[in-house]
Amino acid sequence: MSGFSLLVEALEHLDITHPTTVQLQTIPKVMKGHNILCAAETGSGKTLSYLLPVVHRLQAEKDSEMYGEGAHKISTLVLVPSRELAEQVAAVSRTLCAPFGFLTRTIQPFDPTVIQTSTGIILYSHRRRLCLYHL
Numbered sequence: 531m532s533g534f535s536l537l538v539e540a541l542e543h544l545d546i547t548h549p550t551t552v553q554l555q556t557i558p559k560v561m562k563g564h565n566i567l568c569a570a571e572t573g574s575g576k577t578l579s580y581l582l583p584v585v586h587r588l589q590a591e592k593d594s595e596m597y598g599e600g601a602h603k604i605s606t607l608v609l610v611p612s613r614e615l616a617e618q619v620a621a622v623s624r625t626l627c628a629p630f631g632f633l634t635r636t637i638q639p640f641d642p643t644v645i646q647t648s649t650g651i652i653l654y655s656h657r658r659r660l661c662l663y664h665l
């Protein structure tokens with residue numbers, strides 16, 4: 531099964547078959563590498579607006595020669611303002627990433643992270659526990 535089909539299947543597990551307005555407006559731009567500032571009401575689908583392009587890109591890189599070098603490195607960092615939101619985003623990310631074998635982690639003491647609050651990131655960066663070199 532192709533990476534695209536796996537992603538569609540992962541979305542179907544979340545009962546998602548059509549993009550929301552926010553996703554329609556943002557995903558094509560993010561896929562082209564543009565920076566996006568998106569403000570929309572809660573529940574409008576902002577999380578997938580950035581997670582889908584990220585997973586799609588990681589999957590494409592996995593299929594390329596670039597993957598070998600960075601396979602065990604942190605490649606994506608999501609900063610959110612609360613631990614609750616971090617757990618929420620991580621749960622969606624895990625569902626999307628599962629078919630590809632990508633790991634999603636939130637920060638725990640002395641544990642490298644992918645998703646955590648900005649305060650946590652700053653704390654861990656100062657302690658030199660988090661290597662962001664490959665971002």
Ligand SMILES: Nc1ncnc2c1ncn2[C@@H]1O[C@H](COP(=O)(O)OP(=O)(O)OP(=O)(O)O)[C@@H](O)[C@H]1O
Nearest residue numbers: 545546547548549550571572573574575576577578
């Ligand atoms: N295209 C879609 N079709 C159907 N449901 C969707 C779609 N995109 C997201 N959802 C669902 O809508 C709900 C809200 O999505 P999401 O958490 O991404 O919104 P949000 O804008 O990030 O909200 P918040 O501002 O509270 O973080 C989730 O349950 C998600 O699974």
